[in-house]
Amino acid sequence: MIVRPINVLLDPRNTFMSMANRPTWVAPLTILMLLATLTSTLTFDRLDVAQAVREQFAAQGRTPDPVQIDRGVTLFQNLRGVAALVTLVSFPLAMMLVAFVFWFAFQLAGREMDYGASVSVTMHSMMPWAVASLLSVPVILSRDSITPREAMSGDVLVSSLGFLAPSDAAPAWAALLSSVDLFSLWTAILLVIGYRTAAKASTVTACFVVSFVWLGYVSIKIGWLAL
Template sequence: MDSAGTAPTEVSQGPLLSQPQRIINTFFDPVKTFTDLRRGNAWWMAFLFSAIISYVFIFAVASKVGWEQVTENQMKLNPKQAERMEQMPPADRARAMEMGVKFTKYISFAFPVIALLVTAVFAALFMAIFNFGFGAQVGFGTSFAINIYVGLVGSVKALITAITLFAGMDPENFTFDNPIASNLSYFVDVNAHPALHRFAYSMDIFTIWTVVLLGIGYSCVSKVKRGTAIGVVAGLWLLWVLGATALKAF
């Protein structure tokens, strides 16, 4: 593996990696996967794998938590919304809960499609930043493929969550925002310290893993040094974190 301050290695002249090999190497040798994208940016199998895992996760949520419980748990994260619900007449509260349950269910089942659209937006954003800011000359197809393969990290989190649910996780503690204890927010009371909770929530091992992989990916398909690429992605992420934290402070 290249050091943080060096340009990417030369593209191998051997055969292209198969898509299963790329999926595996995303976790164990990401440089190999991302460098291979310079010769071919096929991504459909990685997306299919992620979609299958997402539906395993959704099945676990539906069977072990239930959509009404999920909706209630999500509302508890917003004390003002929960308070408004409590003040509603029973009929209006039941109607609002029914609408919330339907929304949660439909969004969950549509998640792979939504994720694909969000991936396209991020692919275009990073392509523009690296191309115009650093002369990287990364095509949209390659940028999209990088983001699809990096998205496999989220699939690992979803799979671990599904296993935890089947193993007996307390359904009253489950939320889509924060399904497992992979960040520091579990040590902060969301109602007492909403801004600190939001910041701690961002310090998530899977999110940090994603940030690092994105930097590695863009360095491997361009002449941007690895440390620079990771720094760019990390900087954008920190701006997002600080903005989200500031909003919770008011």
């Protein structure tokens, strides 16, 4: 139902209870996918590509000349349209994967639940990020440029502890601080409420599974950036 993505933000308990017999997920997925594409497109339009090229060369201990910078900017401009398409295609796949991880985790915890119910809970629990995307739009539009670090960490909208990381902080440390986010916490709360209903799990079990999956995600992200 189209009203569920809104109601889950206002009355999550009753909204998730209404999904018990009739799980739905198309509406929240569509909203999230379109807003993610919008914000990523706006971000790319204002990304300081020249600075991104300089940082990439600096990481290799090199300094780019003007020709190399121009070449990088041109390549980025050519790939900008592809980036939007990649977001549209990859986003639903990523959400389905997240739903599968939660479904599998609750199976390991001894709770029976259909995969479709897990997809429904996951999609609706991600709706705080739709709010984040809407709040990000005016912030992005007000900026003349966005740094590569802001684009990579998603810190255009100051909602995490990422702003505490100094400019020369290690990527892994910056990623850890960025993971402590207001909208992540909101999403986690909705996941606990949703899976407590869908998986008929206790609050303790739901909190444990959600925390375990979140910590696993953060660990993978930090490990990847530390390579």
